[in-house]
Amino acid sequence: MLTYILRRFLDLVLVLFGVSVLVFLMIRLIPGDAVQIMLGANTEITPDRLQALREKLGLNKPLPVQYWDWLTGVLRGDLGQSVWTGAPIRDEILARLPLTLELTALSLILGVILSIPIGILTAYWRNSTGEYLVRLAAIAGVTVPSFWLGTLFIYLSFRLWPTFPTIGYVPLTQDPVGHFSRLLFPILALSLPLLAGLSRLLRSTLLDILNQDYIRTARAKGLSERIVLYKHALRNALIPLVTVVGIQAGYLFGGAIVVEQVFALPGMGRLIVGAINERNYPLVQGSILLVTAGFVFINLLVDLAYAYLDPRVEYA
Amino acid sequence: MSGAWTLARGLLKNPLGALGLGLTLLVVLGGLLAPLIAPYDPLGQDILARLSGPSPRHWLGTDQFGRDVLSRILYGIRASLSVAGLSVIIALLIGGFLGVSAAYYGGLYDRLVMRVMDVFLAFPIILLAIGIIAMLGPNQWNTALAIGIVYTPIFARLVRGPTLVLRESEYVQAAQALGASTLRVMWRHLLPNLASVILVQSTLSLSTAILVEASLSFLGLGTQPPTPSLGLMLSEGRAYLTLSPWTSVFSGLAILVASLGFNLLGDVLRDALDPRLKGR
Numbered sequence: 245m246l247t248y249i250l251r252r253f254l255d256l257v258l259v260l261f262g263v264s265v266l267v268f269l270m271i272r273l274i275p276g277d278a279v280q281i282m283l284g285a286n287t288e289i290t291p292d293r294l295q296a297l298r299e300k301l302g303l304n305k306p307l308p309v310q311y312w313d314w315l316t317g318v319l320r321g322d323l324g325q326s327v328w329t330g331a332p333i334r335d336e337i338l339a340r341l342p343l344t345l346e347l348t349a350l351s352l353i354l355g356v357i358l359s360i361p362i363g364i365l366t367a368y369w370r371n372s373t374g375e376y377l378v379r380l381a382a383i384a385g386v387t388v389p390s391f392w393l394g395t396l397f398i399y400l401s402f403r404l405w406p407t408f409p410t411i412g413y414v415p416l417t418q419d420p421v422g423h424f425s426r427l428l429f430p431i432l433a434l435s436l437p438l439l440a441g442l443s444r445l446l447r448s449t450l451l452d453i454l455n456q457d458y459i460r461t462a463r464a465k466g467l468s469e470r471i472v473l474y475k476h477a478l479r480n481a482l483i484p485l486v487t488v489v490g491i492q493a494g495y496l497f498g499g500a501i502v503v504e505q506v507f508a509l510p511g512m513g514r515l516i517v518g519a520i521n522e523r524n525y526p527l528v529q530g531s532i533l534l535v536t537a538g539f540v541f542i543n544l545l546v547d548l549a550y551a552y553l554d555p556r557v558e559y560a
Numbered sequence: 561m562s563g564a565w566t567l568a569r570g571l572l573k574n575p576l577g578a579l580g581l582g583l584t585l586l587v588v589l590g591g592l593l594a595p596l597i598a599p600y601d602p603l604g605q606d607i608l609a610r611l612s613g614p615s616p617r618h619w620l621g622t623d624q625f626g627r628d629v630l631s632r633i634l635y636g637i638r639a640s641l642s643v644a645g646l647s648v649i650i651a652l653l654i655g656g657f658l659g660v661s662a663a664y665y666g667g668l669y670d671r672l673v674m675r676v677m678d679v680f681l682a683f684p685i686i687l688l689a690i691g692i693i694a695m696l697g698p699n700q701w702n703t704a705l706a707i708g709i710v711y712t713p714i715f716a717r718l719v720r721g722p723t724l725v726l727r728e729s730e731y732v733q734a735a736q737a738l739g740a741s742t743l744r745v746m747w748r749h750l751l752p753n754l755a756s757v758i759l760v761q762s763t764l765s766l767s768t769a770i771l772v773e774a775s776l777s778f779l780g781l782g783t784q785p786p787t788p789s790l791g792l793m794l795s796e797g798r799a800y801l802t803l804s805p806w807t808s809v810f811s812g813l814a815i816l817v818a819s820l821g822f823n824l825l826g827d828v829l830r831d832a833l834d835p836r837l838k839g840r
Contacts, residue, residue, distance in 0.1 A: 255678075266679060270691060275696065391778050392808075395798055395809075396809065399809075494685070495685065497687075498685055498687060499686075499775075520698075521780075535684065535687060543682075
């Protein structure tokens with residue numbers, strides 16, 4: 245087990261190195277002169293300003309030196325400064341990240357919790373009509389755009405309950421009820437595709453397991469279906485669910501970036517889109533790096549949890 | 561050709577396959593024939609009929625400039641399918657080549673290629689696409705390129721496994737012994753055997769690429785106005801949501817129908833081409 249953890253950790257370091265190189269190269273690979281593009285989007289271009297910005301971003305040094313300076317800064321927690329405001333990028337991201345993480349986490353929790361009863365119920369609905377309807381609903385659920393669903397929620401709540409607050413943001417410390425009521429629709433819109441996918445996965449794993457010999461033995465010795473399901477089948481069926489949660493968290497985060505725009509929530513979505521429109525490349529770069537590194541770690545944790553939960557996984 | 565017929569008949573036997581095929585045909589024909597069947601110019605404004613609901617004159621209503629929503633949706637589907645289709649072709653060409661060659665040559669090259677693919681897979685999909693678009697600038701074709709790059713590792717991984725098995729098969733070894741060039745072996749002997757996995761994955765990837773394109777356009781990072789785009793229409797319609805929800809509702813519905821059609825089709829195709837998997 246220890247060698248497995250070490251190996252996975254080494255993989256993680258390699259992937260993070262690759263991610264850092266790609267993100268670092270982002271500004272350098274921009275077709276044309278990145279500095280000119282950045283300046284042109286905001287002020288008049290003068291040779292002095294070009295030179296100043298180039299020096300500020302460290303673009304006047306050799307490439308390996310640039311990477312080293314940048315990487316050591318990142319590892320110290322310094323993501324550089326926002327080009328226009330001069331504010332530390334780390335602070336700008338940390339101000340927006342919690343909301344997006346809250347959205348992602350709550351949607352993930354809701355999706356996982358609801359998928360368990362739905363997966364179980366549909367696993368016992370096995371005639372051909374059931375098969376088709378469950379499959380159609382699952383695929384439709386996965387393909388419905390969350391940002392459209394959110395828009396529909398806003399419209400319907402305006403029709404049915406015009407005073408219900410749907411748009412905007414209220415900090416948790418200021419008004420907890422207002423905070424969560426404004427997050428209700430975004431969370432519902434984000435968790436539906438996840439719910440559809442996870443329910444389908446759980447159903448198909450359950451169906452495989454319920455056909456296995458040890459389940460037949462459990463039934464043959466007279467155990468009630470409840471006990472067969474909860475004590476024997478469900479525990480094993482939940483393991484594959486764990487493996488996809490890490491990947492799903494990444495999808496959800498991406499979805500949250502878009503859904504935030506629907507509900508005018510000041511999270512990472514607005515930060516990144518705003519940064520792109522202002523050609524504030526270091527901010528885009530820092531956001532992508534930080535979020536991706538976070539998900540690489542989450543996926544490592546998921547893999548380790550999976551290895552721990554399923555004794556059949558080989559650590560070799 | 562007879563293989564295609566058998567496949568189509570198999571699809572039609574499954575109600576979901578028939579539905580998927582029907583929706584896909586509807587969307588593809590709608591997009592292809594948009595210039596012929598759209599009742600109005602998608603950019604033509606009818607200021608007197610702004611934000612009107614569905615009517616015999618404008619089946620799906622009009623937007624804030626009095627433009628016909630149905631015509632804009634048909635052209636939007638055309639744009640969306642072009643971007644999604646191009647992105648899958650890019651991913652298939654680059655990813656397919658990298659995956660097959662990695663498995664074929666093995667060794668250090670294989671390890672290096674697959675490591676780089678792992679790095680690309682580490683990024684959340686939308687975030688990587690946004691990063692690439694931030695570099696290249698937002699427009700339709702850069703969106704296709706961005707989604708294509710993001711999907712490349714999926715295809716590389718997909719074809720690498722089967723190629724590893726095929727490389728050891730007797731007929732590939734026989735072809736090599738007969739002196740066939742590497743390219744010929746890949747093209748004539750490996751590719752046909754990978755066709756079914758590639759077909760299934762391409763169909764499913766089209767479905768998700770449509771969603772990613774719509775998300776990016778919704779954020780203003782994809783297709784730029786005034787070109788009709790489903791994601792952009794949905795976004796613009798939100799300002800008039802309470803007054804006239806038609807633009808947002810119907811453009812979102814079109815995204816759903818397009819993505820759903822390809823996904824159903826891919827899902828049923830996967831069963832039809834691999835009998836070991838049952839559709840669940």
